Structures are given as structure tokens and as C-alpha cells.
Amino acid sequence: MPQPAAAENRGDGRNIVLIGPMGSGKSTVGAALARRLHRPHVDTDQFFVARHGPIPAYFSLHGEDAFRAEEEKIVAELIDSPRPSVISLGGGSVLSRRTRELLAEQLVVLLDLTVAQATQRLGDGSTRPILGSDPVQSWVRIYAEREQIYRDCADIVMSPDDEHIAVRVDTIVRALNTTFRRDHSA
Template structure:
């Protein structure tokens, strides 16, 4: 959350001349609902089911840059689908994540104390992200263009 996944994916797609797909946007398009509304109205488990299906479809159908939602790799079946394909973990520290996300408006996992929730999510998810990633790129204090340039070098 706040690492710049969607922004960096767009820059990479543009640089490489390939399509970009974002699984959160896929979910919103297929359901006609915003992610925050799905969480509130149907619960996180339902959202994670939709997300797992969206990731599976995107991996099967899409040739280009794919941006996954921050919780997508929490599902073992998603981690299995990602095995053998290049996966870049955009690592963001607590301070930068809080600055980028702000008060978490529209981010249902951040209800309450934003800083504490982001810290808990980073602590919980970072080991999973690192286990899936073929490359780790730090984003703290960097512009999206700088992050995209590093990824271009890594994936040459």
C-alpha cells in the first residue's frame, strides 16, 4: 500500500510498449463496485475470493505488465500461479507509506489508526512479498520514474 504499484506499472507498460492491467481495476470493472464498497458491503473474505479469481484470469490472459493489489499474494493459490514469472516487490517503508496513503480514505484496511494499521500490514505481509518476489526494489524517497528505470534494468 503506497508503494506505487499502479503508477510504476503504467510507466513500465509505456516504456516497453505493452498493455498494463491492474487486478483491482479488473475487480471494480467486473463487479461495478469500488474496492472499498466491496469490503464494507460483502467483507474482506469475499473481496479476496474476487481478487484470487482476477489474478488467475489476468495471469492466464494478459501479456504485459500486471499490477496486483497489496493483499493478492496472501492466498497460496496466487503465490503458486506467480511461481516462474518475474515478480517485482516494490518495498516501501512505514514513513513513506503513511505519507503516500495519507489518511487512508477509500482504503478499508486502514480504518482507525492509519500509521498503526500500515505498520501491522507491512510487518505481516513483507515476508510473504519477499518469498514471492524475484526482485525487490526499494521505493522510499524515490520518484516512480526512478523505480521504473531500475525495474527496466533488472528485467532486461
């Protein structure tokens, strides 16, 4: 049984924010990581749905620009919460300059994945309005457009090789311990 790690009892007050492309497991890994770290978990997409209803319906009615503006507000609100949390962002959240500025003050983990993994996880893409009628090809294009932004925001990059949730959580906790020590030894 693993011993409690320094990152699990962090006192630095920063959120741990999971970013990455659609299908990378941000919600699933975020929930497991939060349990491990004894922190709340919040998912910006779930928060959006609770406030505004289903994302595809909102997208259809108001368009992507309105969706992104509301998403940016939700991200800012959740990051500003007084209790450090694990926050799973929607795949396009990093497109906002304001969100990227806020992320600079957090511990950011990029969950990467391969096209083959994305293909398995996306299904028909019907719950992801930005994917359109060819989900895989759209995902490949969107990921290519966003990959450098994800990497620029990330303090820790999770390899797609670590697919199992428990392995990802263990790897993130080890990386957080290293990052925490490095950040506070200067």
C-alpha cells in the same frame, strides 16, 4: 536516450507482476513500466472496481473473505491472458496460496517503501477499508505480517530509496535484463 533493452522486447511470454504494500506505487510504476516495455498494463484493483464496483463498498457488503476470493479469480484471469502484460496487484493479493503459485511462473517485482513514504501516500486511508481508523498503525502491522511473503514471491526487490517513477522504471528494466539473461543462460 536509453537504447531498447532485451527486456523491452522479451519473447519469453511471462508477465511482469508488481507486488508490494499499499501505497508502494504499483499502479503508477506499472503504467510507466508498461509504456516503456510496450506491453499492456492491468491493475487488479481497477479491474475489480470495473467488475464489482468500489472496493470499500464491496468490502462493507460482502466482507474481506469474499473480496479476497474475487481478487484471486481476477489475478488468475489476468495472469492467464494470452498477451504478456505488466500487472499491478493489490497489496493483499499475495495472501492467496493460489496466487503465490501463479506468481512462481511470472517475473515478480516487489516495490518496497518506508513507513514515512507510506504515511505520505495513504492519506486518511478512507479508500482502503482494511486500514480502519488508524491508517498508519494498521499499515505498519499489515506490512510486518506480509513482508516475508512479498520477499519470498519476488524475483526483484526495488529499494524504497528509488522513489522517482522514472528511476524505478529504469532500475526494473536493468534488473529484468539481468534476470532474463540469467534465466536463459542455464
